[in-house]
Amino acid sequence: MKIAIDIWHPSDIHFFKNFMSIMEKKGHSFLVTSRKKDIITNLLDSYGIAHTVASRKGEGVIGLSRELLEHNYKLLKAARKFKPDIFLAFGGMSISHVGTLLRKPSISFYDTEHAKLIKLVTLPFITKVCTPQSYSDDYGKKQIRFKAYKEMAHLLPQYYTPDDSILDVLGVQKDEPYFLLRFISWNASHDIGVKGLSDKAKIQLVHLLEKHGKVFISAEENQLVPELRGRALSIDPKRYFDVISHAQLVVTEGETTATEAVILGTPAIYANPLLTGVMTxxxxxxxxxxxxxxxxxxLTRVNEMVHDESLQEKLDVKRKMLLQDKIDLTQWMVEYVSNYPLKKSRKSSRSKFRRFL
Known part of the structure; x- marks a missing residue:
């Protein structure tokens, strides 16, 4: 089987990499397309994943719309050469359009209900949408539900083992506590009109935590006020999960980091007004x-948590229950895609597609 995978976010790489490894061993081949955003291209390169850059990150609704057109065009061009049997993506805007034009099935994995723009331009054209069971929207026959979170595709114990050497990289002693703060850029399509923590609160949070250990901040450096830039995390992107797994506490505006933290057994606070079914x-x-x-x-709760000696013990009990309830998502993906009925004909939706271009 020839499979095209379209990458729009760094977390998409982690989501698909184990699936790709297993499928390649079974004889399947891949086309990977990407975009210039955050650490996407560097991360793909560090994993040795060959890819074609289809676009650069757009800003705002107009910028993202222009990027989508550029991305669609370059994905279409690459796909015509590669001739995939099936398209996969997390989100799936571009694969839904290009899959329709080439009359090939497109499968989107998704977990963000409030991403209205993505849903608007994807759902009319996508073949199947695979979502967690906790996803609150219902797409009828197009939807397939799985009993897991996307982060479980790469962070379950069978796929990931924390590496203690990250402590040396961070300059932290074995029994020395440290804290991770994750501040997002708020320029994704589903973030438009929503704000995160104020700079004042970020500074207060850092000063509070520094009384108990080192503080590392994951964010684009130009997002941080000068007072906080010296604490910006600077590591190999592949080591980010090691940082999370050894932290005493994670405070994050990003849902992905919050979910990653609890899967790895690290206490987390999610500081973002947007809630998905997964987070709920x-x-x-x-x-x-x-x-x-x-x-x-x-700030009050953070102060309570750093003084709570039973915090980790209570989390471990909850984490055990969570992992017992969920499945191996990577193996589920392998089975689902391997057995997908490729010979089933698909009606073209070119007329619908033109309305969005």
Whole structure:
């Protein structure tokens, strides 16, 4: 089988890399397309994954729309040469359009209900949408649900083992606590009109935590005020999960980092007003993530957590229950894609497609 995978976010790489490794051993081949955003191209290169850059990150609705057109064109050009049997992506905007034009099935994996722009330009054309069971939207026959979170495709114990050598990289002693803060850029299509923590709150948070250990910040350096830039995390992107797994506490505006933290057994606070079905399940069913957006309450709770000697023990119990409830998502993907009925005909939606271009 010839498989095209389209990458739009760094987390997409982690999501697909184990799937690709298993499928390549089974004799399948891949076309990977990417975009110039954050660390995407560097991360793909570091994993030795050959890829074609299809676009550069656009800013705002107009910039993202222009990028989508450019990305579609270059993906179409690469796909005509590669001749894939099937298209895969997390999100799936471009594969839904190009798959329609080439009359090939496109499968989107997705978990973000409030990404209205992505859904608007994807759902009319995508063949199948694979979502977690906790995903709140219903797409009828197009939708396939799996009992897992996307981060489980690469962070379950059978795929990932924390590496203690990250402590030397960070300059931290074995029993010395440290904290990770993750601040996002807020320029994704589903972030438009939403704001995160203020610079004042970020500074107060750092000063509070530094009384108890070193503080590392994951963010684009130009997002940080000068006072915080010296704490910006500078590591091989592949070591990010090692940083999370050894941290005493993670405070993050990004849902992906929050989910990664609890899967790895690290206490986490999610400081973002946007909630998906996945995050709601983690908060309400498992009680494994704390959701706090009020800055004063956040600082108070952080102070409580760093003094709570039973915090880790309580999290370990919840994490065990969570992992027992979920499946091996990578193996599920391998089985689903391997057995997908490629010979089934697909109707063209060219007229619909033109309305979005």
């Amino acid at each position: 399940e983690q908060i309400e069913k498992y009680g494994i993530v704390e959701h706090i957006t009020n800055e004063e309450k956040l």
